[in-house]
Amino acid sequence: MANFIKKYLNLACYALIFSTVTSACQNQEQTQTENSDNTVKLTEQTNITQQEFGKMPDGRMAMLYTLRNAEGMEVKITNYGGTITHWTAPDKNGKYEDVVLGHDSLSGYLTASPYFGCIIGRYGNRIAKGKFTLEGQTYTLAVNNGENHLHGGLQGFDKVLWEATPIDGEEPALKLTYLSKDGEEGYPGNLQVEVTYRLQKDNALRIDYQATTDKTTVVNLTNHTYFNLLGHTEGDILGHELMLNASAFLPVDKTMIPTGEIRPVKGTVFDFTQSTPIGARINDTKDEQIKFGIGYDHSWVLNPPTEKDGLNLVGKVVEPNSGRILEIFTTEPAVQFYTGNFLNGSITGKRGVVYKQRYGFCLETQHYPDSPNKKNFPSTVLKPNETYQTSTLHRFSVN
Numbered sequence: 431m432a433n434f435i436k437k438y439l440n441l442a443c444y445a446l447i448f449s450t451v452t453s454a455c456q457n458q459e460q461t462q463t464e465n466s467d468n469t470v471k472l473t474e475q476t477n478i479t480q481q482e483f484g485k486m487p488d489g490r491m492a493m494l495y496t497l498r499n500a501e502g503m504e505v506k507i508t509n510y511g512g513t514i515t516h517w518t519a520p521d522k523n524g525k526y527e528d529v530v531l532g533h534d535s536l537s538g539y540l541t542a543s544p545y546f547g548c549i550i551g552r553y554g555n556r557i558a559k560g561k562f563t564l565e566g567q568t569y570t571l572a573v574n575n576g577e578n579h580l581h582g583g584l585q586g587f588d589k590v591l592w593e594a595t596p597i598d599g600e601e602p603a604l605k606l607t608y609l610s611k612d613g614e615e616g617y618p619g620n621l622q623v624e625v626t627y628r629l630q631k632d633n634a635l636r637i638d639y640q641a642t643t644d645k646t647t648v649v650n651l652t653n654h655t656y657f658n659l660l661g662h663t664e665g666d667i668l669g670h671e672l673m674l675n676a677s678a679f680l681p682v683d684k685t686m687i688p689t690g691e692i693r694p695v696k697g698t699v700f701d702f703t704q705s706t707p708i709g710a711r712i713n714d715t716k717d718e719q720i721k722f723g724i725g726y727d728h729s730w731v732l733n734p735p736t737e738k739d740g741l742n743l744v745g746k747v748v749e750p751n752s753g754r755i756l757e758i759f760t761t762e763p764a765v766q767f768y769t770g771n772f773l774n775g776s777i778t779g780k781r782g783v784v785y786k787q788r789y790g791f792c793l794e795t796q797h798y799p800d801s802p803n804k805k806n807f808p809s810t811v812l813k814p815n816e817t818y819q820t821s822t823l824h825r826f827s828v829n
């Protein structure tokens with residue numbers, strides 16, 4: 431009798447395994463159907479599709495994923511650099527335009543991209559002279575910006591191919607993972623990174639960053655999207671009105687490294703506590719900081735959150751003609767506001783548009799630049815057994 435029960439249980443087990451495997455295959459088949467426009471539908475729901483984006487120099491294929499929500503917003507992301515290439519948002523008449531700068535194909539990103547739309551890592555912004563000391567050991571990083579290290583070095587997270595997992599649903603998401611090896615660009619520790627983009631129902635894109643390490647290291651991740659709320663084909667961003675939830679900013683030296691001072695914005699051209707056109711004071715040549723940045727290219731220290739948990743308001747950008755509004759929220763303590771000062775017309779982007787100075791602005795939520803060398807700045811150190819976790823949300827609406 432006991433033997434009979436055993437046999438019966440074994441058979442039941444085999445049947446269960448067989449049916450699970452078959453249904454997984456059936457699901458797999460269902461998830462891979464071709465659309466007429468060459469994109470591949472990943473499931474019966476159509477809120478995320480994928481297509482080829484171009485070949486990497488080593489022959490690997492970079493993919494492009496399109497996330498859509500019921501409102502009609504579309505965000506395209508390639509696993510090359512985790513880069514947001516297209517992002518449509520409605521104006522006051524409901525007309526959707528692509529509001530980010532970028533390229534139509536991978537080759538544009540490989541040849542000429544001032545960090546358009548990508549994930550920045552291991553360290554957002556500059557580390558002075560590419561050096562820092564951690565637990566008594568001095569590390570030397572790749573130097574790629576004058577004498578300094580910028581945005582993770584020569585081959586930062588913006589220039590690598592990430593593993594991508596599309597997640598379909600009412601709020602489609604793209605999970606990207608990358609293992610940054612011990613010693614990469616000079617940083618200590620194998621850093622396992624995960625970045626998830628989720629397109630929400632309310633026309634917000636949420637970015638969740640996570641990382642763990644096996645040796646003490648520093649981490650400061652961000653996204654480097656250049657926005658133009660008029661549409662990326664429409665010229666400069668000087669008429670956009672900006673409010674920043676920040677009473678202080680970080681002055682820099684002439685190599686763009688923070689001096690260590692945390693300076694109140696009151697009475698300076700860095701005061702955006704009241705909504706002000708970006709162009710109103712951007713050419714104030716009497717201001718040394720504007721001269722150093724050739725415009726705005728500084729870190730604003732966000733006012734402490736009013737709620738203990740959750741996301742803190744970074745700021746709000748209003749484009750008065752189109753009525754488009756972008757609000758940003760984050761868990762990070764600062765934001766780098768950069769006004770595309772180094773765009774000079776040498777890059778031709780999507781739809782043949784020539785991107786000139788100030789055709790886009792970036793609001794990069796992050797820790798302060800050069801924190802590994804500044805004792806008075808919040809720490810960017812990550813130890814084994816700790817998890818780096820930050821989130822930023824970009825929400826579009828209209829006036």
Ligand code: BGC
Pocket residue numbers: 544545555686727728766768772794
């Ligand atoms: C930096 C700028 C730099 C730009 C690169 C910004 O985050 O603050 O100084 O030139 O990225 O596109």
